[in-house]
Amino acid sequence: MIIRANLPIKIIVLTVILDSIGIGIMIPVLPTLMTDVLPGRTVAEAAVWGGILASIFAVMQFIFGPILGSLSDAFGRRPVILISLIFMAVDYIIMGLASSIWMLLFGRVLGGITASTHSTAAAYVADISSSEQKAARFGYIGAGFGIGFVLGPIIGGLLGEIGPRIPFFAAAFVSALNAAACYFFLQESLNKKNQKQFSSKNINPFKTFGAIAKFGGLKVFLMVFLLYSISTAVYAAIWPYFTAERFSWSPGMIGLSLTVYGICFAFIQGVLVQPTINLIGRYNTVLLGFGTEIVAMVLIAIITNGWFLIALTPLASLGVIGQPALTALMSDEVDERNQGSLQGVIASLTALSMIITPLSMTWILSQFSNRNSEIYFPGAPFMASAALLAICVLVFLNWAPKSLQIKNFKN
Numbered sequence: 001m002i003i004r005a006n007l008p009i010k011i012i013v014l015t016v017i018l019d020s021i022g023i024g025i026m027i028p029v030l031p032t033l034m035t036d037v038l039p040g041r042t043v044a045e046a047a048v049w050g051g052i053l054a055s056i057f058a059v060m061q062f063i064f065g066p067i068l069g070s071l072s073d074a075f076g077r078r079p080v081i082l083i084s085l086i087f088m089a090v091d092y093i094i095m096g097l098a099s100s101i102w103m104l105l106f107g108r109v110l111g112g113i114t115a116s117t118h119s120t121a122a123a124y125v126a127d128i129s130s131s132e133q134k135a136a137r138f139g140y141i142g143a144g145f146g147i148g149f150v151l152g153p154i155i156g157g158l159l160g161e162i163g164p165r166i167p168f169f170a171a172a173f174v175s176a177l178n179a180a181a182c183y184f185f186l187q188e189s190l191n192k193k194n195q196k197q198f199s200s201k202n203i204n205p206f207k208t209f210g211a212i213a214k215f216g217g218l219k220v221f222l223m224v225f226l227l228y229s230i231s232t233a234v235y236a237a238i239w240p241y242f243t244a245e246r247f248s249w250s251p252g253m254i255g256l257s258l259t260v261y262g263i264c265f266a267f268i269q270g271v272l273v274q275p276t277i278n279l280i281g282r283y284n285t286v287l288l289g290f291g292t293e294i295v296a297m298v299l300i301a302i303i304t305n306g307w308f309l310i311a312l313t314p315l316a317s318l319g320v321i322g323q324p325a326l327t328a329l330m331s332d333e334v335d336e337r338n339q340g341s342l343q344g345v346i347a348s349l350t351a352l353s354m355i356i357t358p359l360s361m362t363w364i365l366s367q368f369s370n371r372n373s374e375i376y377f378p379g380a381p382f383m384a385s386a387a388l389l390a391i392c393v394l395v396f397l398n399w400a401p402k403s404l405q406i407k408n409f410k411n
Contacts, residue, residue: 024152157255289322
């Protein structure tokens with residue numbers, strides 16, 4: 001049964017907004033924090049350790065994503081969201097108190113284990129949406145994430161000018177507030193008849209991939225999604241380090257740049273997604289997003305003026321228009337009882353990209369950011385990501401049209 005009231009959508013979008021505010025608050029101070037716990041290291045050298053921290057977080061998310069997805073299919077979306085928010089608050093407190101890289105690693109492990117707010121929110125939306133509503137409502141989730149990135153980074157940047165630890169305690173407060181709001185106002189979305197018995201057979205992330213990939217052309221969509229996630233994860237992986245190294249930006253300026261991106265992101269996801277899909281279709285919307293992303297990455301790689309980078313933000317953010325269309329294509333091919341499992345797989349794919357991208361792209365950044373070397377090119381990670389995304393486009397063009405008629409995912 002589809003719940004048609006708007007209130008549940010508003011509450012879940014608010015949950016995503018608050019969650020992304022907590023994430024966004026800490027990003028502008030990461031370069032300062034890393035050089036603080038690693039004295040004597042340059043920003044580019046510290047970025048490698050920042051990549052390790054991000055990858056450790058993603059490893060935990062990759063392992064535990066299917067577990068939490070299956071738990072949400074068995075016991076409901078609400079308890080999983082609550083647990084995730086509470087443990088993220090603890091993670092932020094640990095990071096704010098950390099005096100060594102090892103404390104940061106511990107905090108990231110703890111946070112990664114329970115990081116499932118976004119994927120569970122997507123499953124929540126799938127529970128209460130018709131096929132025609134899904135793309136737009138997935139776009140609302142993306143817009144909520146963007147709104148959080150309007151508020152979070154600018155708050156974090158301003159607080160970071162006072163001290164690099166303060167934003168982490170602010171993020172902990174926001175996560176705790178979010179958990180309290182969900183406890184009192186968020187109702188369960190999963191119909192009891194669609195609940196599945198929890199089974200250990202469903203919690204192996206690799207086995208889940210294998211089960212999904214057996215169903216016709218769905219594996220093509222998953223492959224494209226993975227390639228897309230690896231390439232676009234370059235923004236989250238290196239943005240604060242890249243801008244601090246290339247343009248010597250302070251936490252405040254990094255926060256401002258992310259806020260501008262968040263405004264454009266929210267507008268595109270919340271306003272342009274559904275009209276674009278109605279006009280050119282989901283397939284062409286995916287291609288539009290991929291194409292603009294490639295152009296933006298190449299320009300970011302070669303630009304030398306920080307204000308030009310700010311001016312490029314609308315083009316860079318336009319690339320996200322393809323993600324909800326791709327997610328909707330996949331969601332329509334999965335029955336109601338397996339929406340949580342699919343979103344868990346998507347979360348694991350995203351986590352897999354965040355294992356690969358931070359390690360590889362921060363390493364590339366460090367190799368091309370040595371001012372004493374023959375080639376100084378901090379934009380190299382963006383150029384590499386553009387090349388990878390071009391491969392993604394070729395895969396989608398050649399195989400996706402053959403895969404648009406996929407039978408529903410059966411138990």
